[in-house]
Amino acid sequence: MKVFKKKGELTRFQILAEIAKGEPHLRQKDIAEKLGITVQAVSENIKNLVDDGYVETGFGSAKYKITKRGIEKVKGEASNLRKYADNVLETMNAYKSVWPAIAREPMKAGDKIWLEMDKGTLYATKKETSAYAEVLNDAKEGEDVALIRHEGTIELELGTVTIIRLPTINQGGSRSCNLERVLEIYNTGFDKIGAMGTVSRAVADKLGIEIDFEFATPEATAAAAKRGLNVMVFAVGKMTKSITRRLDSEGITYVIKDVLNGEASED
Secondary structure (H helix, E strand, O other): OOOOOOOOOOHHHHHHHHHOOOOOOOOOHHHHHHOOHHHHHHHHHHHHHHHHOOEEEEOOEEEEEEOOOHHHHHHHHHHHHHHHHHHHHHHHHOOOOOOEEEOOOOOOOOEEEEEEEOOOOOEEEEOOEEEEEEEOOEOOOOEEEEEEEEEEEOOOOOOOOOEEEEHHHHHHHHHHOOHHHHHHHHHOOOOOEEEEEEHHHHHHHHHHHOOOOOOOOOHHHHHHEEEEEEEEEEEEEHHHHHHHHHHHOOOOOOEEOOOOOOOOOEO
């Protein structure tokens, strides 16, 4: 697409467009200030525009007047500029929403592939699902692949959350916790483990349980469950309230289990 390929063509187009407006008393200084160039540059360009038959000079209050040929010149270049801009916007619209996924199979740029969520990770697959996209660049199996032009809905069920309410330090902390009960719950299987509070860290360390997140725990718990992961969270005493408030706002199902020695209540 031909758009101002030669040096100075854009400036000439801008000056010609300003003259085309037909403003009376238009001065070279006015054009220079508007375009951010020197008066000398305006003067030289106008001289060339006159020589090429795009502009005429000396018409009363209007020092400059665009010719019929000049009008056609502005129209043609403006049209090319619009087409170029539209083309750029179309390209940017395709790129503005680029999703990363893990390729289940080798993929080539331009391939139409399908999307699925597995254990909180988005995968690109050649097996048809309810959502699809276009591959932006080549990728090997297991590599991250860039995807554009997403359509459809990714099927995803919310995960559930099990909150282990631990005794506070005033209640004895980890020493008052029924560790066997905690381990029994943990062994039922979870995708992610969260924690809130120092007692939670102590209990996890005693049982050799690896914590996946312990900062911004309510937010992290909700985010994981929204991706379909089942989460177990250690929380001390009233800390459970900050988690349950967040889960309630997201419509995520949860259960609270007390593990203070001698207690086995469930909310």
